[in-house]
Amino acid sequence: MRLPLLALLARGSAHGYELKQDLEQLLGSAYPQPNVGQIYVTLGRLEKSGLIEGEAIEQSSRPNKKVYHLTDSGREELRGWYEKPSDEPRVRDEFFVKLILAPQTGLADQVALINRQRRQYLNTMRSMSKLAAAEVRENRIAQLLIEGAMLHLQADLDWLERCQEELEELR
Structure with missing residues (x-):
C-alpha cells in the first residue's frame, strides 16, 4: 500500500x-x-x-x-x-509444503490435496471470469489485472497436473 x-x-x-x-x-x-x-x-x-x-x-x-x-x-x-524488478517466482508455496509433508504425517492424501487445490483454482477462475464480464469494458487496467490473475491460475493448474503426473510415476 x-x-x-x-x-x-x-x-x-x-x-x-x-x-x-x-x-x-x-x-x-x-x-x-x-x-x-x-x-x-x-x-x-x-x-x-x-x-x-x-x-x-x-x-x-x-x-x-x-x-x-x-x-x-x-x-x-x-x-x-x-x-527494482518485482519479486522472483514464489518458492515458498504453502500448498507445495503441504503436498510434500502429507505422506510423512499420514493425515492427508497427496492426490486428494491436488484435487482439492485444483477445484479451488477452478472456482477462483470462474469467479474471475464473472468479474471480467461484469467489469466495465472501459477499464482496461482492471481487465489487464484480471487477465494476469487468470493466466497465473492457468499456470498453477498446469503445475498441479505436473505434480500429479510426478507422484504417479513415483508410485
Missing part, C-alpha cells in the same frame, strides 16, 4: 479519501479494495518517515482535511521502486 500511495501522490497533492477513490477507479473491482482506515494509517507512517508531508486545509462547513504531497525523499523512494 505504501508505494502505490506514493505513486498516486507523485501526480499531485491529495487527501486520503481521494487516494482510496483513485485506487478503486484505476484498478477496478478485481483488486482488493483498500480500507480508508488502512490508507490513513499508511499515510501517517509515510509522513513519519519523511516520504510525504501533510497540510491541514480549512473547510468552512466541514472539519479541516489533511492534504498530502510527496517529498524529495518520497520521490527517491518511488524511483527506487520503479527501478
Whole structure:
C-alpha cells in the first residue's frame, strides 16, 4: 500500500479519501479494495518517515482535511521502486509444503490435496471470469489485472497436473 500511495501522490497533492477513490477507479473491482482506515494509517507512517508531508486545509462547513504531497525523499523512494524488478517466482508455496509433508504425517492424501487445490483454482477462475464480464469494458487496467490473475491460475493448474503426473510415476 505504501508505494502505490506514493505513486498516486507523485501526480499531485491529495487527501486520503481521494487516494482510496483513485485506487478503486484505476484498478477496478478485481483488486482488493483498500480500507480508508488502512490508507490513513499508511499515510501517517509515510509522513513519519519523511516520504510525504501533510497540510491541514480549512473547510468552512466541514472539519479541516489533511492534504498530502510527496517529498524529495518520497520521490527517491518511488524511483527506487520503479527501478527494482518485482519479486522472483514464489518458492515458498504453502500448498507445495503441504503436498510434500502429507505422506510423512499420514493425515492427508497427496492426490486428494491436488484435487482439492485444483477445484479451488477452478472456482477462483470462474469467479474471475464473472468479474471480467461484469467489469466495465472501459477499464482496461482492471481487465489487464484480471487477465494476469487468470493466466497465473492457468499456470498453477498446469503445475498441479505436473505434480500429479510426478507422484504417479513415483508410485
